[in-house]
Amino acid sequence: DAMVIQNPRYQVTQFGKPVTLSCSQTLNHNVMYWYQQKSSQAPKLLFHYYDKDFNNEADTPDNFQSRRPNTSFCFLDIRSPGLGDAAMYLCATSAASNQPQHFGDGTRLSIL
Amino acid sequence: GQNIDQPTEMTATEGAIVQINCTYQTSGFNGLFWYQQHAGEAPTFLSYNVLDGLEEKGRFSSFLSRSKGYSYLLLKELQMKDSASYLCAVRDNYGQNFVFGPGTRLSVLP
Numbered sequence: 001d002a003m004v005i006q007n008p009r010y011q012v013t014q015f016g017k018p019v020t021l022s023c024s025q026t027l028n029h030n031v032m033y034w035y036q037q038k039s040s041q042a043p044k045l046l047f048h049y050y051d052k053d054f055n056n057e058a059d060t061p062d063n064f065q066s067r068r069p070n071t072s073f074c075f076l077d078i079r080s081p082g083l084g085d086a087a088m089y090l091c092a093t094s095a096a097s098n099q100p101q102h103f104g105d106g107t108r109l110s111i112l
Numbered sequence: 113g114q115n116i117d118q119p120t121e122m123t124a125t126e127g128a129i130v131q132i133n134c135t136y137q138t139s140g141f142n143g144l145f146w147y148q149q150h151a152g153e154a155p156t157f158l159s160y161n162v163l164d165g166l167e168e169k170g171r172f173s174s175f176l177s178r179s180k181g182y183s184y185l186l187l188k189e190l191q192m193k194d195s196a197s198y199l200c201a202v203r204d205n206y207g208q209n210f211v212f213g214p215g216t217r218l219s220v221l222p
Contacts, residue, residue, distance in 0.1 A: 033210070042199060042212035043155065057209075090154055098143055098162075098203060101210075103154035 003027050006091050006104035013081055014112050021076040021107045023091030031097055032074040034066060035090040037106075043090055049074065050097060078109075086111045114138045116213035118200055123219045124190055132185045132216045134200030139209075146174050146185045147199040149215070155199055158185070187218075195220045 005024045013019040023032065030051050035043035047056045049068045063085070065077040078085055088108050092101040115137045124130040136144070143162040147155035159167055161176035161183060173186040185198055200213040 042214050044212075045210055048210075097210075100145060100157040100160055101155075102157070105154050 004091060004093055004102050004104035006089075006107050008107060009105065010108050010110070012110045012112060015083065016080045019078050019081055019109065021078075021089050021091075021109070023074045023076075023104055024072050025093045025102075026072070027093055027095070027102065028071060029093035029095050029102070030071075031094045031099075032068060033090075033092040033094075033101060034074070034076050035092065036085075037088045037090055038086075046076070081109070081111050083111050085109065114202070114204070114209065114211045116200060116202055116211060118198075118213045118216045120214070121217045121219070123221060126190055126192060126220055126222050128190050129186065129188050130190060130218065132187070132198050132200075132218065134183045134185070134213055136181050136183070136200070136202045136213070138181075138202050138204050138211070140204045141178060142203045144174075144176055144183050145201045145203070146172075146183075147201060147212075149197045149199060151196075158198075190220050192220050192222065194218065 003026050007022050033048040034046045037043040045057050046060045047066050063079050067075045088106045090106045091104045094101045117135045145160050146158040148158050149155040159174040161174050166175045171188045176183045197215040197217050199215045203210050
């Protein structure tokens with residue numbers, strides 16, 4: 001049974017058209033993360049929530065926003081996607097910040 | 113700043129043993145994780161070290177030396193399905209920053 005679920009698996013959007021990626025979890029974990037991973041590169045942390053506390057990485061572009069309306073759900077909003085934002089976006093959860101992270105299958109975003 | 117290094121690629125033979133190294137320089141240290149990632153899939157957790165020494169989990173073992181800023185992942189009795197990228201990730205002292213290394217792409221040959 002999938003414990004970290006990302007929808008959709010593949011997303012296509014147009015240059016400059018806002019897009020939202022979603023993540024849900026059944027683990028009741030406090031911490032949720034969003035990563036961007038480009039081809040042949042390591043995942044890069046964009047931001048994470050510890051419960052409701054939002055933590056933005058210093059080099060995450062302002063174009064990327066996130067919402068966590070409750071424990072189970074977290075959203076990644078890209079306000080004006082550029083061609084350079086085409087990537088795999090991974091959501092992960094952990095029970096605490098020093099615990100292993102459990103990843104969803106990712107959403108592969110393409111920009112036309 | 114944070115800096116994590118891993119070899120880019122490695123090749124090994126089915127049934128053999130391979131050691132994948134990871135060196136790190138981070139502002140504080142609060143644990144090192146190893147993940148396996150098959151192409152097009154999400155990373156899956158393999159092991160966690162926070163104290164010096166060896167952690168063994170079946171065919172996989174991971175070692176940590178905090179004084180040297182060094183870890184390795186040891187894979188025994190290699191199988192074809194072990195062909196994947198292996199990512200070393202470090203959490204900093206405050207537990208807020210979690211940084212992945214560039215990953216090592218392992219190819220297991222028959």
